[in-house]
Amino acid sequence: MFLTYIYRELRRRHRQAILTSLGLALGICLVVVVSATAGGVRNAQTQVLHTLYGVGTDITVSQNATQGSGGPAQFGMNPGSPDQQGQRFSRDRINSTSGLALISDKKVTSIANLNGVSAAVGGLTLSSIHMSGHFAQVTGGTSGPPAGQFGGSVTSTATPSQAPIKIDAFSIAGVDVADQSIGPLSSATITSGRTFSMSETDAKVVVVDSGYAKQNSLAVGDTMKIGGVKFTVIGVSKSASADANVYMPLQRAQTLADEKGKVNQVYVKATSATLITQVKKAIKATVPGATVTTAQDLANQVSGSLSSASKLANQLGKWLAIAALVAAIAVASLLMLSAVGRRVREFGTLKALGWRSRRIVSQVLGEALAMGVAGGIAGIGLGYAGAQLISRLSPSLQATVANAGFPRGGATTFGGSPGGAGPSSAMRGFAHTVTVNLHAVVSPALLAVAIALAIGGALIAGALGGWRAARLSPADALRRVD
């Protein structure tokens, strides 16, 4: 009788029932689409942060180089003596990334021993430039530097002939092979081959970024020369940010750069997310003058369309969904109240027949629940379709992080002429941009929340209607003229 009565009553008021269900469906649809989009934006943010920052890394520590340290890169492109003019030359230069001061290994150990630090590993980012070509042919008077001296500048009144120079510049990241869960390789995926084993602390092996591998036709098993040393490619990695072109064991990178026991970045993992601020303070005290960047700092620096989408989803979208849901529940409540108002005599009769108020309320709630379930299912269907449409269109979002002492990322497009900006300036003050595609995520939890909201909304509407029905005195209800 309970279900028959609900079914017949909804069939009789089918227009109103459809309107109520559609209202709820629209509200639920918006909640699903907005939440799925917000979930997609969050995933995109996480993806961006991971690519920029490395999965598992909570904090990075670096130290800016002091002004006047280092020196101009000298490649010795001038012939030392007139007889070297026009001869072939080949130069390699490997330096610690410009702008970053070197930090002692001991500081890494001190950071690792801080309270709230789960792990800390050092990393050494290097820039490698290989130049080859022919010395310039100088015609006319010459007052060059003494024979045997490479480097320096040409001080000639004569005009050097154009000499073709081939430049191969790339970045290197020294990876602590003992803990690769944090650090430069943590955000990368090995697409072929393997990563470093624990024993390869000083091995002449490298993992190359897929983009760089493709550009230079490198594959697993191939060899490449870096600083005159032959390295075997053991793996190819892929990451959106391409932290470096080439990864090698930290100790080997230190040897290559002649910087034993030195790193220029420290990757830190906190024991708990709540301790990150405290750990940041402790690190600053341990390494005075260090630039300590947390994931939140980085997230705050993210700008671009991803940031706008995030703000849109979190602010406008959230309120739009809430407003639509509240409006849907309000409309459903009004329609339920109106329906109960039209059935006063019916409920009065049922009370005269001995039906208790509770039974009448449950009847009204049952009708509301049926409309809520129908609205919820329709809303989830519409919302899912909307989310699929967004995923199909897959709008691309760009996230840009201005460099704020966070010397990561793929400032790998050095190149240019040797007399131009060069790698040093390219690595300094970069803004890193990552493009990700937005995929709206409809999770089972979201579907559960949506159906709960639909049922909850319908029950609120039903409870209001039921409350009105329960308040009726049977005598008053029967006196009512329809």
Next chain:
Amino acid sequence: MLYELHDVSKRYDQSKKQVVALNGIDLTIAEGEFLAIQGSTGSGKTTLLQMLGALDGPTAGSVLFEGQDLAKMTERQLSRLRSNAFGFVFQAFNLIPTLTAQENVETALVPLRISATERAERARSALAEVGLAERGAHVPAELSGGEQQRVGIARALVHNPRVILADEPSGNLDERTRDEIISLLENLWRERDQTIILVTHDSHIAARASRRLWLDAGAVADPNIAGEPVPPEELVPSPV
């Protein structure tokens, strides 16, 4: 005694004005009576019937049913009393429009918490008793006024109530159908010794009751009219 009413009054507040619906009614009703409550419009007869059916309470005085003061009963007890002891017949039939005749009759059995099979069986036999065995699957809109009121009577008697309370049961019917309905109630009184309390403004119908009560402005107008039961041979012949 089935009912005892002592000095029962009912007043309503209606837009700053107090309306007296009942004014000091003293009345007793015995089991097996067929009582007709007569009176003009606004005389308080429907109010009195609702009090007898535990749908409304007095503002003064007491209504005792089988010695129990209805005003002292909880809402739950009143619901139980209405579902067990009373059967209502309404002037406008008050059938649920979406339910079939069979299902409408079953609504009176819902509070008794009996099985669906027993409920259906009892509803079928109540419909058969009022001559509608073949019309159970029809919704009210597909039934004539007389048939709808028969469904109303089946619904009132399906749970074997102590009293059937009928409020102008033939008020919305033509003369021929009116006689059919009154005869149906009268047969229940005669054959089942069913207590029937009927409100009407029609003297022709009231004349067929065993006792008549005339209300005027909420008070019993002529106590003498409430006489002895009318002998069957003096009753208006039933057309059925």
